[in-house]
Amino acid sequence: MALSIDELKAAMIEKATKAPKPQLYIKDFYECDPDAKPRNVKNVANDLVKEGKLMFWSSGSTTMYALPSRIKNEETREAAEESK
Amino acid sequence: MPKHDTPLLDELEKGPWPSFVTDIKRQAATKPECWDILGQVELSYKDRITHWKHGGIVGVFGYGGGIVGRYSDVPKQFPGVAHFHTVRIAQPSGMYYSAAKLRAICDLWQKYGSGMTNMHGSTGDMVLLGTTTPNLEPLFYELTHDLNQDLGGSGSNLRTPACCLGKSRCEWACYDSQALCHFLTNHYQDEIHRPAFPYKFKFKFSACPNDCVAAIARSDFAVIGTWRDDIRINQAEVKAYIDGKTPSNGGAHSGRDWGKFDIKKEVIDLCPTGCMWMEGDTLKIDNKECTRCMHCINVMPRALRPGAEQGATICVGAKAPILDGAQFATMTFPFVKIDAETEFEEVVEKIEKIWDWWMEVGKNRERVGETIQRVGLPTFLKVMEVEPIPQHVREPRSNPYVFWSDEEVEGGFERDIREFRKRHAQ
Numbered sequence A: 001m002a003l004s005i006d007e008l009k010a011a012m013i014e015k016a017t018k019a020p021k022p023q024l025y026i027k028d029f030y031e032c033d034p035d036a037k038p039r040n041v042k043n044v045a046n047d048l049v050k051e052g053k054l055m056f057w058s059s060g061s062t063t064m065y066a067l068p069s070r071i072k073n074e075e076t077r078e079a080a081e082e083s084k
Numbered sequence B: 001m002p003k004h005d006t007p008l009l010d011e012l013e014k015g016p017w018p019s020f021v022t023d024i025k026r027q028a029a030t031k032p033e034c035w036d037i038l039g040q041v042e043l044s045y046k047d048r049i050t051h052w053k054h055g056g057i058v059g060v061f062g063y064g065g066g067i068v069g070r071y072s073d074v075p076k077q078f079p080g081v082a083h084f085h086t087v088r089i090a091q092p093s094g095m096y097y098s099a100a101k102l103r104a105i106c107d108l109w110q111k112y113g114s115g116m117t118n119m120h121g122s123t124g125d126m127v128l129l130g131t132t133t134p135n136l137e138p139l140f141y142e143l144t145h146d147l148n149q150d151l152g153g154s155g156s157n158l159r160t161p162a163c164c165l166g167k168s169r170c171e172w173a174c175y176d177s178q179a180l181c182h183f184l185t186n187h188y189q190d191e192i193h194r195p196a197f198p199y200k201f202k203f204k205f206s207a208c209p210n211d212c213v214a215a216i217a218r219s220d221f222a223v224i225g226t227w228r229d230d231i232r233i234n235q236a237e238v239k240a241y242i243d244g245k246t247p248s249n250g251g252a253h254s255g256r257d258w259g260k261f262d263i264k265k266e267v268i269d270l271c272p273t274g275c276m277w278m279e280g281d282t283l284k285i286d287n288k289e290c291t292r293c294m295h296c297i298n299v300m301p302r303a304l305r306p307g308a309e310q311g312a313t314i315c316v317g318a319k320a321p322i323l324d325g326a327q328f329a330t331m332t333f334p335f336v337k338i339d340a341e342t343e344f345e346e347v348v349e350k351i352e353k354i355w356d357w358w359m360e361v362g363k364n365r366e367r368v369g370e371t372i373q374r375v376g377l378p379t380f381l382k383v384m385e386v387e388p389i390p391q392h393v394r395e396p397r398s399n400p401y402v403f404w405s406d407e408e409v410e411g412g413f414e415r416d417i418r419e420f421r422k423r424h425a426q
Ligand code: HEM
Pocket: none
């Protein structure tokens, strides 16, 4: 049985919190609910971005997802380094 | 921002050809950060390594594509390019726009960016090079509200679809590539603006096999116009070419005297499938052997035209070399009707079948062409519910093994191994 949208969202946030690397591929979220269609997982991930709970990280050719608290923007990182 | 010494780059201004170095210097007159582009590129030439870092979380609200974060890895030396993000703007179908629209976009970019552009990028988009994070939202607001232009795709999104100018100007167009491109751009807005896939996915539309947008080399889903019946021949016009009354190739080779037009040498002998011949004054074509290469039609456009029963061939899986080598798209759907009346349902159905499969089976950062290569074309054709035909075979067999699946063999593969061993000792 597929999870409800809210359960799936919770599982995805948990995954993004606990994963060793902060940035995750969309496919890494598939295992949060193996019964869900990839397209639904993608839509839920994008909803979480809209809600501000996840953030896109893009190399320009690939896009990944991360918890805002776990990825630092290049610019905030620079600022942090300068204030050191 | 000071000028830097750029002896290596200055070499590139010496030829008779246009030079990007000269262009950037000219732009630096109004946008001094451009001196830092030159300074950083000079350093890269010296160090033989790029000093651009790419990637990051920059973007505009609600969009997961269209802005590509670019940063200098030597920002203290070149503060003008510390942030130098790229903005992709969706180009209109067939790249038709007014000079007024281009001026407005350039003015907007002079206001919010470096003024440097790349028209157009390989994806097809108009590419605006170099701005800072705080400028992104105001730029996006004016772009969408005042200029009615949208961002294009980047990252793991559907990339900005691109098409040839097709029926708007070209007599060879076998379907309306602009209409299909425009329709699918609207239909898949979500996939263009937000990531959806294991990796990038590109559509390109050429309305005939001349393939002016190089769809077969550059797109995961290449829709290339073709015809199913016979090449239409006007024998009187064939004669006019033979008699030298009509210049071949629409007069494109008239700059030099190539001698008298020779239909045997220039057309018949160059037909890749050898399916043309003359019977007296009459040109004959064995159409079932024709591969639609367009050569004869390109040489004698007044005499030969694509057939009247038109549609498209869909090829899947081209890519540039990143993980594996470069590859062309593989012919998958030999003939598809391109029909605006049904909202292109035959095309949409195939796109979604590919996406559903690839989103499931494709690995991270694997283009669909690599997925097909990994599982093999027979598996892909089965998933696409396409009957294999000889045209799906790329080369003669070099592999002596033939595999049958269970359901292809009468009685299946079930057998009693003990029964078998009685007759066949181990
Ligand atoms: C004048 C010398 C040789 C001739 C004319 C010869 C000819 C052949 C032929 C006709 C086959 C069958 C190929 C096929 O089934 O398609 C074969 C197979 C084979 N030969 Fe030779 N051969 C020669 C020397 C050798 C030597 C010196 C070796 C090993 C040191 C060797 C190892 C093999 C092996 C292992 C196979 C089996 C290959 C397979 O099953 O794929 N042959 N040879």
